[in-house]
Amino acid sequence: MTRTFTIRQLTKELSVTSRTLRHYEDEGLLSPERRGQARIYHGRDRARLTLILRGRRVGFSLAEIREILDLYNAEDQGAAQLEYSRKKFVERIAILEKQKKDIDESVAELKLAVTRADNWLDEHKQLTHPQPRPKMSGYSVMPAGE
Amino acid sequence: MTRTFTIRQLTKELSVTSRTLRHYEDEGLLSPERRGQARIYHGRDRARLTLILRGRRVGFSLAEIREILDLYNAEDQGAAQLEYSRKKFVERIAILEKQKKDIDESVAELKLAVTRADNWLDEHKQLTHPQPRPKMSGYSVMPAGE
DNA sequence: TCATTCCTTGACGTGAACGTAAACGGGAGA
């Protein structure tokens, strides 16, 4: 069950443009098989692509993503290389954890704003909006300690 | 105790360049007081700036950050505007939560890679590295279940 | 007074990540 994909299939499935896929190929992030000129993407290409897209969503540059992928697919290298990879991975993890903290703080701030908006709207409701707004669930004020 | 800051102070404190601060001003994200030509940043400018920088770290564009800040500092507007702001905030929260999931998945993957590296290194240790690597704490394999 | 330092306003440059034609090939169906 070694499925293959055309470029069009992948673009639709993962909501990217073909230009983007070719760009990633130019950057060395993908290297699909060629049937003549046409690209044939295999399961592992698709897997790599989802990793790339997720990396992009969490704010990595293509260069960073490429580095990670390169380190990832280099289990055949010596102990020195592997130790280096390990170090890089740990660094990345630290960066991501920091980013999570930033996100938590942003979320806390936004939830606070939502709560404030709710309070204001409750106070000043002059029956402008007879429909009850969906009661906020989980938007309690939690001081962003630390 | 209404402290003020010169541009240089802020750049050092928050590790940004003056060009960046002026750029944010051009983009309408900051509007420090002017003493003659010179900029004088107040506490609220500093606060806005930290919000901007955090927004940047979590991947927002300057346009998105500006929108949020604009909605934020608009409690004086009518109920309609406030409801709109609330909606936007809730949307942003959803985006951030999604991003957190992406980060969690990336972290899980990286931790897995670290563990695999550790295992490989333990297996193949030919006394190439007599020093024991710091034992991984918290890098257990946790299936990235949904 | 002079040099240094910090600040200012332009304004052009840059790197990343694609977008957007333009021009061509190849197979499939009418």
Next chain:
DNA sequence: TCTCCCGTTTACGTTCACGTCAAGGAATGA
């Protein structure tokens, strides 16, 4: 055979977030 449709390469264009001069003003210390 003709026309779509999908795919390809080449190459210039664009947006964002600043970087990097250039040229000048104001204050400060020697």
